Amino acid sequence: MSLKSASSYDTLFLRSLSDPEGFWSDAAKDISWFKPWTRCWTTATRPSTAGSPAGN
Structure with a gap:
């Protein structure tokens, strides 16, 4: 997933x-x-920066 322009940011957002x-x-x-x-x-659960629910 990479951003190449403002429009790609808008699309991802x-x-x-x-x-x-x-x-x-x-x-x-x-x-x-x-x-x-x-x-x-x-x-x-709400999203957080604590990590993923099941990945390491």
Whole structure:
């Protein structure tokens, strides 16, 4: 996921609002994980910087 212009930022921003699970799933693919994550979004918890629900 990379930003090449202001319009690509706008597109990504709007997707993060309309499809947060898909947005963060795609973003997580750019990270090297020791243990792959199994989900990236839950409605039971709000997003935080503490880490992913199941990845390491």
